[in-house]
Amino acid sequence: MKRKHYWGIATLIILLIGASVFLLLRNTDTEPIVVYNGDVEPSTGNRQSGKKLAETDKFTKWFEEKKDELVSDDSEVVKGKMPEGQENDKTLDWHSLTSEQQRAIFDQFYTQFGLKVPPRGYDYRWKEPGVPYLDENGNPVLHKIGEPIVDIQMKVGFAPTREEFERYNQLKDDRIQAEVRRNSAEVARLDREIKALEASVQRIRPVHVLTIWSTAEAKAKSTRVTTEKLNAALREHGLEHLISPWD
Numbered sequence: 001m002k003r004k005h006y007w008g009i010a011t012l013i014i015l016l017i018g019a020s021v022f023l024l025l026r027n028t029d030t031e032p033i034v035v036y037n038g039d040v041e042p043s044t045g046n047r048q049s050g051k052k053l054a055e056t057d058k059f060t061k062w063f064e065e066k067k068d069e070l071v072s073d074d075s076e077v078v079k080g081k082m083p084e085g086q087e088n089d090k091t092l093d094w095h096s097l098t099s100e101q102q103r104a105i106f107d108q109f110y111t112q113f114g115l116k117v118p119p120r121g122y123d124y125r126w127k128e129p130g131v132p133y134l135d136e137n138g139n140p141v142l143h144k145i146g147e148p149i150v151d152i153q154m155k156v157g158f159a160p161t162r163e164e165f166e167r168y169n170q171l172k173d174d175r176i177q178a179e180v181r182r183n184s185a186e187v188a189r190l191d192r193e194i195k196a197l198e199a200s201v202q203r204i205r206p207v208h209v210l211t212i213w214s215t216a217e218a219k220a221k222s223t224r225v226t227t228e229k230l231n232a233a234l235r236e237h238g239l240e241h242l243i244s245p246w247d
Helices: 003-026 057-070 099-110 161-181 183-202 216-236
Strands: 036-037 122-124 126-128 143-144 151-159 202-213
Touching: 036 183, 057 099, 151 216, 183 202, 202 216
Parallel strands: 036 202
Antiparallel strands: 122 143, 151 202
16 A cells, blocks of 8 residues: 555655746747846946936046036026035036036037937937937937837747747657657657757847946836837737746
């Protein structure tokens, strides 16, 4: 009686292990979610600084060169009450300026580089200081200040049609069954077939390159926002079948 009891427990354990392996191998081959803090330079992909505009080298250099002009008597930029201690010496301390005065200076900076002033609460994505990222239509890319920046690009990757993807998953299912049966020859054959199918469906598709944040609030929502943007891009290009059911 005890022997039957032990066999029952052993069978249950084997089934649980098999189910775990099945779920792991069945998972879709979409690009992994990779996130980077804005203070860290990622090793690959386009680098996007997490610094605020006022901290970038381009703006700092421009601001230093423009200080005298910005505090001149006929300047429209910082007219009004100057910060305490700066009324007479005609020098500018950026951090002592009011938000309105800082915004006026930002507006002049954007104009200097041929850019329209962005809507309130938004900023341009900077490829490098003073040079914005452009979308596929050549327009500067805006992002909401405080939100994580998600970089989705069109690259060659795993992009099967729905029918090819169903075939791909069936091959993986068959491989699991062959593995359970310890049929090494069948496992090897299915591995070759799976790799051949993967190679044949390498096409242009949306790929998540990186995600960047510069605040704790943006960091907290970075994974969710990344997943949402990648899934939206997959749907837009007819690849919604690659979206994980657990997203």
